[in-house]
Amino acid sequence: MTESPAQPAASPCPDAGGGEQRLLKLQRLAAAGFAPFGQAFPDTRLLTDLRAGFQEGLGVRTAGRLMTIRDMGKSIFADLRDGSDRLQLYAGKSQTAEFDTFKHLLDAGDLIGVEGELFTTRMGEPTIRILKWTLLAKALRPLPEKWHGLKDVEIRYRQRYLDLVANPDVRRLFDQRSQALREIREFLWAKGFREVETPMMQPQAGGAAARPFKTRYTALNADMFLRIAPELYLKRLLVGGFDKLFELNRNFRNEGLSKTHNPEFTMLELYQAWSDRKGMQALVQEMIVSVAQKVVGSLQVGRDENRIDLALPWREVTYRDLILEKAGSDWYDLAPDAARAHATSLGLAIDPTWSMSQITHEIYEKLIERTLKNPTFVTRLPRELVPLAKACADDDSVVDVFELVIGGKEIAPGYSELNDPVEQRKRLEAQSGAEAQKVDEEFLLALEHGMPPAGGMGIGIDRLVMILTGAETIRDVILFPQLKPKTTEEAQKVIR
């Protein structure tokens, strides 16, 4: 092997991960005429297309990351992966240019461009015979373990790119998330909805009950809040004549983390003038079924414990009936003390200061909601729970809303929007009480100019993606979930 590049007698500066070793290889690649971190490599084909359009002997040009290298001496097999698929590479001493450089200076993890031809190996594996190749980027750090993948959840979240490279299922899941977002937009666009963008920085955070993140806008010398919901701005647009509109973007809530909560989360909110709660119910049902069909290809979604049947029709049941079913048909006739005792006997910890409606809601949240696996519209919620919804025509103690529950999680609330500015003011003032956030006067002013009767709803997109993919935790459907910032030496241990 006289033409092989000079080998170092031993690692001059050995290290566990091979970083120094790889730096050395990089220098030698540069000496051999390869641009250390490559140049544009245009006119490539996706590996999935090469696989689908496989033709013996077809000339191909492609690029990707080397995943594994199987060195057989004068013959090398390797796996190449791009964003679409993986495909086997073959390098032969008598056929591949710069064979020895390939053999000695490339590592799993490197990015290369390849020109060659398709053939089938003896084992029947579709393969690219490399005629020419070039270095597009040298990976100075090794890939995670090839067989077990990357399991350390902290690294998976903090260095999601490694998770995506090492765990194909993760890549597939986020691809599904992308598709779901696209399908939602296309579905709504086809129905005549328009996507709008309203402020994420708001002088007061309204439209929901949650602690906001606070920030400071220096130029205006004013405190600002990251929005907890876009609702009050979207309704201003209803007043302005956007009859069908939606916003699909982030909300921020300064609350705890859990398997179903991330401080920034993606919400679809939409409004349709001249419609109502029933219209929203029909719309959300059609939308979710359509998205599931296109993204999952089935209405049986999730896995194992999280298996859910999205087949129509979906159950619709009133809040009251669910309560009666769980707490007994005489629940609403019980005296407060008896109710408290009964709730306790159901296994709940009841705060002695709670009102009847708070106790009732505790029963709903702790004992009922999480048991509703298949899609369920819970309707006619108590008025005080939803200050922005219209009261039911036949009973003003309940509002004309639905809460769509799937997989035991709140996925989408929807309602007939309250458009009476006088009533709206009363409800907001009742809700805000003494210390909570002030009433949004600008919003009420807009209502006074006339907001059409409308249906509106919100869909928690992260939770919807959890349902569709069977993900156990919201962190698995958010590319970069919130983690505590870390400034370890680990993070500063840079290769120089």
Next chain:
RNA sequence: GGGCCGGUAGCUCAGGUGGUAGAGCACGGCACUUUUAAUGCUGGGGUCGCGGGUUCGAAUCCCGCCCGGCUCACCA
């Protein structure tokens, strides 16, 4: 924020009762022209999360802290 569990090589993991740290993958060297978790031989690689303490001696026992997971509380 509370409770419980965890952190050992780049990754995946072993390391009863305290005695100076191992394997596989990855990386270097050698062999091999159809392998695919390639194989065989061989070599290098560790502040055992961080800081204190106990001890002749700590990955191991004690205390504090950091980060993560689960869970409870707030919230969608």
